[in-house]
Amino acid sequence: MVSLIALLLACVPLAVNAQSSLSQLIGTWSSGSMKVQTGSGFANPANTSFIYPATSGISYSFAVANANGEAWYEIARFRFTSNGSDPKCITAVMNWVHGTYALQSNGSIVLTPNGDGYQQIQDPCAAQSNFVQNYNDTELLVAGWYTYNDPQLGLALQLFQFDGSPLAPQYQVSSTPNMLPTQQLRNVTAPTTVLSRRGNGAAQAHGILGDWTLTSTAVTIVFAVVASVL
Ligand SMILES: *[C@@H]1O[C@H](CO)[C@@H](O)[C@H](O)[C@H]1NC(C)=O
Ligand SMILES: *[C@@H]1O[C@H](CO)[C@@H](O)[C@H](O)[C@H]1NC(C)=O
Ligand SMILES: *[C@@H]1O[C@H](CO)[C@@H](O)[C@H](O)[C@H]1NC(C)=O
Ligand SMILES: *[C@@H]1O[C@H](CO)[C@@H](O)[C@H](O)[C@H]1NC(C)=O
Ligand SMILES: *[C@@H]1O[C@H](CO)[C@@H](O)[C@H](O)[C@H]1NC(C)=O
DSSP: OHHHHHHHHHHHHHHHHHHHOGGGGOEEEEETTSOOOSSTTTEEGGGTEEOOOSSOEEEEEEOOOOTTSOOEEEEEEEEEEEETTEEEEEEEEEEEEEEEEEEOTTSOEEEEEOSOOEEEEEOTTSSSOEEEEEOOOOEEEOTTOEEEEETTTEEEEEOBOTTSOBOOOEEEEESSOOOSOSSOOSOOOOSEEEEEOTTOSSOBOOGGGOSOBOOSHHHHHHHHHHHHHO
16 A cells, blocks of 8 residues: 555656646657658648548647747548448548647647648448548547657657547657648638549549549558558
8 A cells, every 4th residue: 555655656746747848749749650640741731632641540740839829730640430230331531630739727738720620531331432521620638648758669649538538659750840831721611522422433522622533542541451450
């Protein structure tokens, strides 16, 4: 009992130190095989397209506050969700968002989106199998995040979602953030634009997103699934 208390006390300064300094977050971080990274290699907001990485993962970047006092973040996510009742039905989501972050008095971080985020959802089993929609969710990273040294992969960042569940550990790609320009990168007027429907290999976009064609994303996804299983 005494040793347990001693252990807990020994951990307190570490935890306080970890939470007190936002400067530890600065840079670009990426999970797993680090193929998903924020910046110009992932999203093209001007035409709401994505460059599909070889494997799935998440990447967060945090910048120091600029002259206006805005501290920008950017998130790139490439995720798969499998369907328990039908293993063939795997949903792929490419998600990009940026905005500003702020430390709250309870140690949590609020990520406020800039309004120009978007995501592409591909679900071969859904009526709408492939579409792009706006993404402008405010997100909460609850207190308790910390950095540590991974023996193999170096400096690592552990973040926790709004419900306290841990995000995948992310490893430092760069101590200075690799981000798209920290400004409005596309004008948003319509909530959702359907790019293609089930059965269409590639289809044209309608409306404000302009005309563009999806090419071979399905093939890319198959490779990515295989790569993430391996
Ligand atoms: C979107 O814009 C980028 C950058 O100009 C370009 O490389 C890419 O081919 C475009 N994608 C589509 C689908 O138009
Ligand atoms: C899972 O697949 C079944 C059969 O295709 C479908 O009816 C159901 O809506 C899917 N569930 C989810 C959560 O996508
Ligand atoms: C995006 O979300 C932020 C924070 O809630 C809000 O201030 C902003 O108006 C939203 N932008 C759009 C285009 O919906
Ligand atoms: C901390 O503060 C934020 C912002 O005020 C709030 O949304 C959140 O529920 C609070 N609690 C935790 C555990 O983060
Ligand atoms: C958004 O629209 C305004 C007004 O038409 C234009 O000046 C601005 O360049 C546009 N921004 C982007 C990122 O396209």
